[in-house]
Every structure is written in C-alpha cells, then in structure tokens.
Amino acid sequence: MQAPAPRIEATRLYSDPNARELLRRMLTENVLLEPVIGGDGRVHYLLAEEVLGLEVDVKGWIGEMVEQAILRKASSRQVIMCPAHMRADPMVMVECLKCRSKTSVKRSLVEHTYCGYIGDDSRFDKNGTLQCPNCGRPIRAQNELRVSGVWYECQNCLSKTSTPRLVFVCKEGNHEFSTADLALVAIDAYSVNEKALVELRNTLLLDPELAAMLTGMGYEVSAPAKVQGQSGSVHSLDVYAKKDGETVALQVAVDTKPVDPSAVIAFFAKAFDIKPNRAVLVTIPAASEDAKRLETGYGVSLVEDFDGSGVVRKVKEVLEAATRSA
C-alpha cells in the first residue's frame, strides 16, 4: 500500500512568512539550496540568507526542514577546512620535502608529437608564444604536445620531486596545517522533498491564490487561520473569510489517491464547531466515493480538482452559486 503524502501541519515553519517565501521560491524557480564558500571562509546558502535574513540560523533552519521531511539532501561533497577555525578557504602551497621552502616551481617534460622532440616545457616558450625548439614549428593546439612527466623543483636547495608535500595556510592568523591535520567536512545541497511537494504546492501556492480570490470578492481573509469554535477550542483552517457577517471556512486536502472520508469527517468536526455559513473542502486529486456520500449529510461542499490548477475557479463558482441561492 502506498503511504499517503504527509500532512504538514501549519506549524511554526509555515507561520513564518520568510520560511514560506523561501520554499515558494525554491518551488517556483526550481532551485536547490546550494552551499558556497563566502569571503569569510564559511559555508553560505545565499538564497536562504537573502530570504530568511542574516540574523537567522540558516543551518538550524535547514536541519529542522530536513527533520520535517520538507527538505532533503540532494548532494554532498567533502571540502578541506582548517581544523582549528573551520574555514574552507585555505591557501594551498607546495613545500620542499628537504628544506621546507615554499619556492618550488613546476616543471614538465614535453614531447612535440610532430617531430618527437622531448624537452623541458620552458624550452617551448619563444617570447611568449609556443614553438618547438627542435623543428621550429609553432604549437597551435594542446594535442600537438604530450606531457611525459611532471616534477617540482625547489628554488632554494634545487631538490626535485614528483610527489610534493602540500601545506595549507589558514586565513585566520596565517597558521599552517598539513594534509594529516586538515578537517574534511561535508557540505550539502538541499532540494524540496518530493514527498512534501504536493502538500507544499497547496500551502504555498494554492492557499495564497484562494485567499487572493476571496479578497477580490470583498472578503476579509485569514490564511492560514486559527478560529475559535463555540466549544472554545481553536481550530486551524487553510483559509477563513468574512464578509457582512457571512463566513467561509476552507480546507485543502491533498493525497496521492482519492481523498478518503476521514478528511471530510475531520473538516466537518471543525465546521460543526465554528459554524461558518459556507464550508468548502477542496480535494486533490479527487474525493473517494465514500467521501462523496458523506458530503450532503454533513453540509460540506466538496470541490474536486485533479492537479489543483482549477481550484480557484471552482471554489469561486461554489461561493457565487451560494450567494445567488441565498
């Protein structure tokens, strides 16, 4: 049996408009949260910082989103960091194995594939242009030369090696660390979790569209809304709207299969307590037959839409028909 799409409650994550805006942009612009190394040597998620603001702990926010299965890790790389300061922007240098000088130059042995001449690469340099020192032909393409060996030559003690030691210099205090000391740290990119996608499209795109439509019809709209019922309990609704003493309660139910009666019953329980004039339950992709049988008995208007694209128009029709018949 296929698990239903997770129902994400209108939690703190959604009540924060910046968090909603960030997820909305990831969806509509189809982008990942990509890590970049900033001028401060730290890992940054620029889009998240831009939308959430610099004072927000972006990594903590991402962690919560991953825990809620709203975001997921899309890719991971291990990057070199200073073990003391966790900066990811060290300067890398070649160090002489003998005298530890950092003056080594790179040399390579190059063969001219046309004439077979082999020599030090510096010999191919003729006043800034490449030319074979043997046959005198100019070198125009990379594949005319074949590198047959590379080594590093210390300018201090003249010793040569093909396997030099690398040293890293941290920008924080210019201290050195070696390949043995360095820290390798995973930096990850994140995407919206497919499992949460349908639900997010509804919360982030559909609910605002419904709210805008109702506002256009002259309603005073809350979305998401917390409404106190006659019992005193507070219920959460996707959209709640008021106009001239007339009230509308709206809930969107999204599933991977036709929405079952439990969604109708749960919504009816809220509507029974809140007593709106109109209670509309939107079901995507459809309502199950059992759910439809409950519709009339519970006084809930069901709106079905396969992918959500026709929801705004259909809800508007339901409300206009109600106004005409009133």
Ligand SMILES: [Zn+2]
């Ligand atoms: Zn450091």
Ligand SMILES: [Zn+2]
């Ligand atoms: Zn040396």
Ligand SMILES: [Zn+2]
């Ligand atoms: Zn040649």
